[in-house]
Amino acid sequence: MIQNLDEKYNIDKIASIIGINSNDIVPHVQTLKYNSDDSIKLIELDANLMRAIQDGQNLVIRGEYEDSLILCTDNKTFELKEAETTNSLLIISNGLANEELLTNPPLENNLKIEHLTHNYIEPCLIKPNFLKLKESLEPTAYRGPTYEIELIDFFKYSMKDLKNFIQASDQEILKALYELNATIINGFYRIIENTYFNQIVNHILSLIEENSWSYKNVYLNETLYTLEELFPREVVEFVFKSMMKKLLTTNPSNIINSNDDVYELDEIKICRFFAEDILKNTIKFDFKDFLNIWKLSVPKGIKTHMTYLEGLAIVLIENNKKIIKFLPEASLPQNTKERLNSLFKIKEKWSLTELKMYFKGFLENISDNENPSKSDDNSILGTLLNKFARKIIMPNTGDDSNDKVYYCSKY
Template sequence: MRTLEEVQATLEIAKLKEEDLQKTVQCLSLGDNVSSDDYCLIELDDTLCHHIEAGQSLVIRGDTDEHAVLCSGDKTYDLKIAHTSNLLLFLPGCQTPEHLTNSQQSTHVLHAEIWGFCNSYWEVRKHRPRLKKLLKVLMENPYEGPALAGQQENTENTYTMDDLLETIQASEEEIKKHLQTIHACQINGCWRVLDSDYEMKLLGHVTQLVDSESWSFNKVPLQTSLEELGPLEPRLVSPSLQRHLQIRMNNCFSFPCREMIEHCLNCYGTHYIENGEVFYTLDEAKVCRATALMLLKNAVKFNLGEFQEVWQQSVPEGMSTRLDQLRSAALVDRTSRPETICLLRVEDLPEDTLERFNHLFTLREKWTEEDIIPYIEDLCGEKQTTGALLTKYARSSMQNGTKVFNSRRPIAT
């Protein structure tokens, strides 16, 4: 253990002036079990430090084949190992000058024991959540409606929120938000997405009821809707009653439970309260978009003019279809004759930025800015723009007076 006199003698040999240095001298010694494998360092910004100091937790998520991410309650961060040429020492209980009182600021020696060392640390950067896997795992067993009488519902490959937190590389808040986006709901404690045909059947029941009752799409009463549709379950009633109900409800052949009707209204509408009663305003854009996706899902390409005509005929009377309702869900080719439209959903594209661009340029060699932006804007990080992404991953040129973008590198087809 060095004394103050030994320290001063060392300074004199090194030709250093004591007044140029901090008054507190740290003398370091190696502990009995010093190791570089027992500890990892992580660099946290003020936000994450305050998060930890407030008693909250940070969780590292990722399977063995995934790059690990760090999640707080509402944000996701990328973890990257950064190496440093300076050896980093772990000194529990080490006191620096700012930790000392004024009375302790006089020149004296403090002794600290080294518990470990490291020449790398984890660097944390805000990152968009990796949510594509969420829909993938929920689609392992989509909900197709109540089980037939006498049959047991298939509950294999179903996930609770705890299961999703163990599986998905995103914070809990981000997962919950995306569950709403993909129209998932909780059934018997597990999160499920609805089979697309079943979901459209639910929506059809609602819109047919609105039509049969001559309601406004801006004022759909929840309670009446539940009374008319909710309690009815055709698999549990007699064939004669089913036939009666089919006539009464304009030949609807399937009736969902109350929870599913309310879930459908929440997915395709916005609720409000008037005179103590709950009403819903159906969202025209969402209803039209869902109808278009149903029409497009089984076609490779659709004649644009014919599609628009069929689409308008398929939506409830009083609603108007527009191509902007299909942003990031369908792609129009105006260079072909006749013009065509095909299904291209952003959620089906790769999550990695480079892979996304490569895939897009495989589908189409040159893109207009108007066409490509809906398929890349979700890739933007904090303070990043689609223009910056295009500059980095694409090359621009003029074609017939229109700016187009193509790949910066050859794309294998």
């Protein structure tokens, strides 16, 4: 038995004990000394995190003291959970790998075990919950200059403030702010109150009609100049760009003012805008009546399509009558199981296509954790449904010989 590892080693004796031919041993000695530092934590890096580090992105932990542990890159959010392994994980400083041992002259190398553990931190890509963001900004929703005096004592948030407690990456926060119709006013992010936002949209549409502009040629600067007497210029610009698409190429013969920035009404956003305006204050609406009102409400030249309502409304059958119900995706729970339970309470059975409209955000995150070449949205959602729902196969009585597949509550 070796009494002192810091003194001369009897290599032949050690080799004999462990059954190794001493001629095959590289003439190097690496001594391990245990001096574990409990402040060190190991984290498993998936492809997303590895890529973020290689790209030089910042990794930050966000949230308040009572929140769960969340790690953010520039554009993704991960929940951190502790995992266990049956193996012993060692962190050793100044160790030499096989290649280095073969090329270096004989030496004795004293190594320190910096950390020994059976636990590590496992990151899981998640979709951030922006309920706290919405609740923080709603009390100071912008309703116009007249009402600002009422909000003088309310705390308002800059981007720096939001990053201190919103558990999401910078890009995801900016996207969520945009979807909440929030923009910077006097240095702080403010949600544009829904009625005020709608007023500006309607004024823009009236201006298009009054000037006989095509919905494919709408002029930014002229719109700002005309409406700035009624609304703050920066708010009009935000609403304008929210409902428009910038034209990358233009037909000179169709342009009235070549010095202005030309935009096109975003057909999908405009159609969703009017559909929401019709449905939001009703529990349910007769489907045929809705289609007629919707078609008449949109600007001239815009065509409505039911595909534009994905994730905004759902068509149901009640008493053999077709109705439409306002059901925005943002109103549903963030948890997969809870979201499915909510949907099954509204409608007993759903097709895969119908459910996919309400799981787009979930699927994007799950796809990032998988190999995109080996999985698609349908297969990923199918895996979730096999876990949290029950499949029903119904024979087709029509001309199509394929059976119909639906999903319902598991219990």
